[in-house]
Amino acid sequence: xxxxxxxxxxxxxxxxxxxxxxxxxxxxxxxxxxxxxxxxxxxxxxxxxxxxxxxxxxxxxxxxxxxxxxxxxxxxxxxxxxxxxxxxxxxxxxxxxxxxxxxxxx
Amino acid sequence: xxxxxxxxxxxxxxxxxxxxxxxxxxxxxxxxxxxxxxxxxxxxxxxxxxxxxxxxxxxxxxxxxxxxxxxxxxxxxxxxxxxxxxxxxxxxxxxxxxxxxxxxxxxxxxxxxxxxxxxxxxxxxxxxxxxxxxxxxxxxx
Numbered sequence: 001x002x003x004x005x006x007x008x009x010x011x012x013x014x015x016x017x018x019x020x021x022x023x024x025x026x027x028x029x030x031x032x033x034x035x036x037x038x039x040x041x042x043x044x045x046x047x048x049x050x051x052x053x054x055x056x057x058x059x060x061x062x063x064x065x066x067x068x069x070x071x072x073x074x075x076x077x078x079x080x081x082x083x084x085x086x087x088x089x090x091x092x093x094x095x096x097x098x099x100x101x102x103x104x105x106x
Numbered sequence: 107x108x109x110x111x112x113x114x115x116x117x118x119x120x121x122x123x124x125x126x127x128x129x130x131x132x133x134x135x136x137x138x139x140x141x142x143x144x145x146x147x148x149x150x151x152x153x154x155x156x157x158x159x160x161x162x163x164x165x166x167x168x169x170x171x172x173x174x175x176x177x178x179x180x181x182x183x184x185x186x187x188x189x190x191x192x193x194x195x196x197x198x199x200x201x202x203x204x205x206x207x208x209x210x211x212x213x214x215x216x217x218x219x220x221x222x223x224x225x226x227x228x229x230x231x232x233x234x235x236x237x238x239x240x241x242x243x244x245x246x247x
Contacts, residue, residue, distance in 0.1 A: 016157040017121035023212070047128075047146070049153040053214035078146050085223055086216055 004068070005105055006035035007098075011044035014052040023055055027062065036068035037105050041098065043074035052079075053086040060091050069093070071101045111137060112177030119160045119189070120168040128152040131176050131185060138178060140246045147224035148185070148244065154217040155187035155240045161208055163191025163238055181246040185225075190237040197230050 001007065008026055012018065030038060038059055060070045070092040075083065083089060095101035113134050117123045128149040135148060156172060164170040175186040194200045200207075201222075206215035221228045225242040232238040 013125060015121075015124045015153055016161065017124050020121075047149065047153075049150050049157065050214045050216040050220050051157065053216055054212035057214060058212035078143070082150070082220060085219065086214060 001033055001035065002039075002102060003106070004034075004036035005039055005102070006030050006033060006037070007039045007041060009041045009044065013047040014045060014055065015047070015049050016051040019051040019055045023058065026059060030059075030062065036063075036066055037071065038063055038068070039071045039073065039095075039098070039101050039105075041074050042072060042076060042079055045076060045079055048079050048082060050082065050086070053082065053088055056088055056092065060088075069105060071095050071105065073098055073101055108180060110177070110179040112175065114173065114175045116171055116173045118168060119164045119170040119172050121157075121160055121166075123172070124153055124156050124160070127156045127172070127174060127187075131174065134176055135178065135183060135246075138181065138183070138246050144244075144246050148183070151221045151224040151228075151242055151244075152185060152187065154220050155185075155242070158217050158240070159187060159189035159191060159238065161213070162194075163189035165192070183244050183246060185242045186239060187242075188237065188239040193234040193236055193238055194230070194232040195234055197232055201230065 006029055063070050072092060073095040075094060115130055131152045132145050132149050159172050173188040177184050199205055201218040203219040204215040206213045221242060225244045227243045229241045
């Protein structure tokens with residue numbers, strides 16, 4: 001946590017199978033910590049298919065209801081490719097770094 | 107001389123096998139010494155096709171069967187992903203970006219769009235009540 005922002009460090013692979021657990025964990029922590037925004041750190045993600053897009057869209061929906069924002073940083077090139085295909089950057093911002101994200105969300 | 111090879115696997119429609127399937131196909135295609143990007147693209151396409159079979163074909167029943175056939179001839183790679191699930195009523199509609207019939211959790215409706223972006227060609231054959239076969243091809247550099 002950083003102020004009202006929940007920082008989620010993702011690692012490994014995001015597919016239909018793994019997204020279930022990620023979703024549950026993120027939603028639980030978001031509620032428990034009464035966070036407003038969510039920042040996803042993708043630096044340790046080695047694979048992501050379109051299930052990851054569904055995951056991000058769902059979190060965007062929840063966070064929007066609470067008046068917050070979703071941000072992403074350290075996104076690997078291949079993950080950036082599918083994020084671009086999905087058009088999800090219309091809903092959430094890609095930041096150069098954690099520091100840039102904090103500055104923007106503050 | 108033409109360099110060709112093929113393999114087939116069958117596995118349960120358990121979502122744990124999404125990762126197994128894409129890794130198995132990637133391991134086989136490593137014989138072609140592809141680039142990291144090419145392998146990643148194939149893994150994405152396989153992951154999407156297998157996930158479709160599990161979620162849509164079999165309504166998330168983990169005890170059905172999915173078949174994958176993968177072959178190459180020189181640098182032309184063909185991958186078939188087949189299920190005997192409920193089939194697709196309207197293939198054109200199913201292949202449209204953001205279209206999804208899934209009521210289960212959060213699906214982006216991008217499965218076929220991703221397969222089409224990652225592979226050179228994607229052909230879908232389906233019969234309601236019989237199953238679906240997705241055939242994808244890609245030429246490696």
